[in-house]
Amino acid sequence: MKKEMITLLNAFYYNAALGADAIGAILSSAKDEAFQLTLYRQLQYYRQQESRLTEQMHGLYEVPTEPGSMIRLWMDLMIRCKTLYGLTDERLAKMMMQGSQMGIIQLVRALNHSGKVPERLHAQGEKILEHEQAFINELKPFL
Template identity: 30%
Template sequence: MNQNARLTKTMCETARMGAEAIGMLLSKTDDEGMRNVMLSQKAMYEKFDREGEKMLTEAGQRVKKQGPLARAGTWMGIQMDTMMDNTSSHLADMLIQGSTMGVIEITRAKSENPEADGKAVELADQYLKEENENIERLKKYL
């Protein structure tokens, strides 16, 4: 697999995981503002997943879907983490931590794939920009 594909695949997997986690978190808030921020962030993840998957398909590659065990682990972690505290502040904290992990993953993937170029790097850079904007938007809920 070439470096463009590796970078794009990492971005897709990271975006997909974020979208799934937010999908599980949406029912935990009654705060309309927080819900709108979460929906916007989920839509961003879905957009990057689609764009990346399209690029990978054109290159003859596929993104591995998260398995049921991993999804169950994510669900269980979210349930446990929100059982005692599902305030907007706590949800924002969880989302900021997840977004920060995404920034780290994409930044690491860029470093590990220095020969990646063109659309793959452009998409990864846009992902990082929007993910950092998500973090800033969420800070007002802390």
């Protein structure tokens, strides 16, 4: 069961780390103050998640697996390509929504394949999914 727990916690951590990286890459390009605030709150959430998940992993005598440099490079290139034609808040919101959707898919797959893990860990994943969906809903007005 420990292996399944570590795998699931790593999936949660991966989602938070990539989300924080993506917001960090675009936050300074956002123009609307309300949009900036929305992004900043989500960035704080991701950083809190990273910290909490690191503590949970340490409790299992493990260290979270960081997203690889290739995935971070790919994400950075995708952001740059999608913003070549202008950095509008609408375009940035759409990109963040797409990224959150990809994160939701990854998290649902991780939960569905998690095997036997404590219910509290499954519930933690469900809360993360709810928060990701709420973030998408917060971004809709900026489209």
